[in-house]
Amino acid sequence: MADSTEVPETLEAESPVAEKDSGGISDARTEAQRRALGEDELADLLKSKHEEIKTEALDLLQKLIQTDTQNFADDGTEMDAVLILKELFEEAGIAYQIVEPKPGRGNIVARIAGDGSSGKGALLLSAHLDTVRAPKENWAEEGWKHSPYGGVIDDEDGCLYGRGAIDMKHMAAMSVAVLRFVKKNGIRLSRDLIFAGLADEERSDSTYGVKYLVENHPDLIEADVVLNEVGGFSLFIEGTEIFPVQIGEKGIAQIKITARGPGGHGSLYHKINPIATIGTIAQKLSSTRLPLRTNMANKLAIHNLASVLPFPKSVVFRRLLSPMFSDSIMSWLLNEDQNSSIGPLLHNTANPTVVGGGDQINQIPSTAWLIVDSRILPECTVEDVLDDIQQLIGPERFQPKQGPDGEETLPELTIEVLKYRNSHSENPHTDICQEAMGVIRDVIKSRADGAPIVPTMIPGSTDSYFYAQNPRKKPVCLGFTPMRLPEDLRFAALFHGLNERIPVEGFRWGVEVLLEVVVKMCRAKLE
Numbered sequence: 001m002a003d004s005t006e007v008p009e010t011l012e013a014e015s016p017v018a019e020k021d022s023g024g025i026s027d028a029r030t031e032a033q034r035r036a037l038g039e040d041e042l043a044d045l046l047k048s049k050h051e052e053i054k055t056e057a058l059d060l061l062q063k064l065i066q067t068d069t070q071n072f073a074d075d076g077t078e079m080d081a082v083l084i085l086k087e088l089f090e091e092a093g094i095a096y097q098i099v100e101p102k103p104g105r106g107n108i109v110a111r112i113a114g115d116g117s118s119g120k121g122a123l124l125l126s127a128h129l130d131t132v133r134a135p136k137e138n139w140a141e142e143g144w145k146h147s148p149y150g151g152v153i154d155d156e157d158g159c160l161y162g163r164g165a166i167d168m169k170h171m172a173a174m175s176v177a178v179l180r181f182v183k184k185n186g187i188r189l190s191r192d193l194i195f196a197g198l199a200d201e202e203r204s205d206s207t208y209g210v211k212y213l214v215e216n217h218p219d220l221i222e223a224d225v226v227l228n229e230v231g232g233f234s235l236f237i238e239g240t241e242i243f244p245v246q247i248g249e250k251g252i253a254q255i256k257i258t259a260r261g262p263g264g265h266g267s268l269y270h271k272i273n274p275i276a277t278i279g280t281i282a283q284k285l286s287s288t289r290l291p292l293r294t295n296m297a298n299k300l301a302i303h304n305l306a307s308v309l310p311f312p313k314s315v316v317f318r319r320l321l322s323p324m325f326s327d328s329i330m331s332w333l334l335n336e337d338q339n340s341s342i343g344p345l346l347h348n349t350a351n352p353t354v355v356g357g358g359d360q361i362n363q364i365p366s367t368a369w370l371i372v373d374s375r376i377l378p379e380c381t382v383e384d385v386l387d388d389i390q391q392l393i394g395p396e397r398f399q400p401k402q403g404p405d406g407e408e409t410l411p412e413l414t415i416e417v418l419k420y421r422n423s424h425s426e427n428p429h430t431d432i433c434q435e436a437m438g439v440i441r442d443v444i445k446s447r448a449d450g451a452p453i454v455p456t457m458i459p460g461s462t463d464s465y466f467y468a469q470n471p472r473k474k475p476v477c478l479g480f481t482p483m484r485l486p487e488d489l490r491f492a493a494l495f496h497g498l499n500e501r502i503p504v505e506g507f508r509w510g511v512e513v514l515l516e517v518v519v520k521m522c523r524a525k526l527e
């Protein structure tokens with residue numbers, strides 16, 4: 001365990017600029033006039049430098065994609081990305097601290113101090129630097145159009161390809177560019193602005209990432225508001241463009257199902273083969289939804305989404321909450337991408353992800369197993385999911401049996417929970433949440449032709465769960481990484497998928513939006 005700290009010498013004192021002596025000449029301007037002048041000058045600065053910050057952010061995103069930071073559970077190389085960001089913060093004169101719980105597993109937290117005039121806690125921009133895996137060799141044979149680590153912009157579709165393009169090195173690039181812009185242009189903030197570049201998000205326990213920071217350095221990431229992933233992007237429902245903002249996420253469980261049998265020689269017929277048993281279970285879980293379960297979180301999400309649709313589709317959309325109509329409406333009203341992202345808001349999910357069994361070609365194994373990635377709705381428990389899975393597969397198969405001699409034998413199947421963590425959600429009615437959502441709403445409306453934002457829940461899980469455990473202060477965590485996307489892009493399928501990519505123009509739009517949101521949330525002025 002090794003923590004390291006880097007703070008440029010020029011940043012040891014970060015304080016508001018003192019007012020200069022005017023030589024006895026009175027300044028007759030009111031505070032409102034001075035503030036208005038500062039805002040006008042700031043608006044001119046933002047407009048004149050938009051191209052500069054967008055170009056810088058895009059160059060950085062390409063460099064981060066070209067830096068392999070695959071998460072191999074206990075091993076990873078996020079420190080390679082951290083060192084890139086370290087140089088950029090040093091060049092701009094921004095204070096930062098590096099925390100490396102294990103060699104290679106680096107986190108970097110940078111801060112620009114505000115003058116405290118707002119009386120508010122920090123605004124924190126969060127991005128994890130690790131990625132899921134992708135091939136470094138033979139990538140074309142696996143279906144990639146460009147190398148996952150090439151950072152190539154495709155001439156045909158105008159997208160930047162590579163692992164981490166949307167999950168979530170784009171937010172790291174945007175955020176770092178925003179901090180550098182603020183610092184280099186002498187923009188004065190009314191509250192602290194923090195960036196956290198994190199390790200180890202891509203496994204659920206975040207051993208070396210934000211969970212480590214919360215447990216060991218909670219002061220570094222203490223904030224009123226955290227802007228994190230999965231929100232702020234275009235979503236089209238029946239041709240209507242909306243921008244979801246995440247205010248809740250499902251819980252997560254890793255579940256193991258084991259099948260047993262007598263085993264035997266590979267040359268013979270066998271009525272019971274644990275590998276075949278696991279295969280049929282995997283197929284059934286993959287092709288069957290678990291039961292509809294409604295709660296306050298998904299009712300709010302569905303009603304918010306329905307509110308942007310015209311009549312009568314708005315009425316029909318709300319029927320997604322009805323056990324009688326839900327499946328039919330989902331098939332009729334939603335396309336494949338919408339189905340895959342909205343459907344899990346109404347159901348617990350149980351997707352097979354890892355299988356294991358025999359280790360010798362000529363032997364039928366006596367056991368085989370399946371790992372299931374389950375995402376659990378608020379107000380549900382892992383026991384609810386275990387019950388749903390057993391009911392789907394056949395509850396009797398999980399019960400001990402009586403042998404011919406009357407003795408009890410092991411059940412054909414067993415099921416156990418390997419890991420579990422609860423869901424997380426924000427109260428949208430708190431002052432802090434409403435103020436932050438108000439800023440986001442205004443910026444998106446002005447930048448996206450009047451499109452609305454929709455507070456919603458996501459089917460996955462993020463670092464927000466751990467941020468909310470900070471013992472010093474529980475922040476409001478919102479999913480907001482702005483991107484404007486074309487209607488035909490299957491965005492949800494790109495997460496952890498083949499040909500992960502981001503439209504360059506949509507990314508550049510997002511840089512502008514994030515900068516404006518930061519400026520307004522921090523009540524920025526020119527010094």
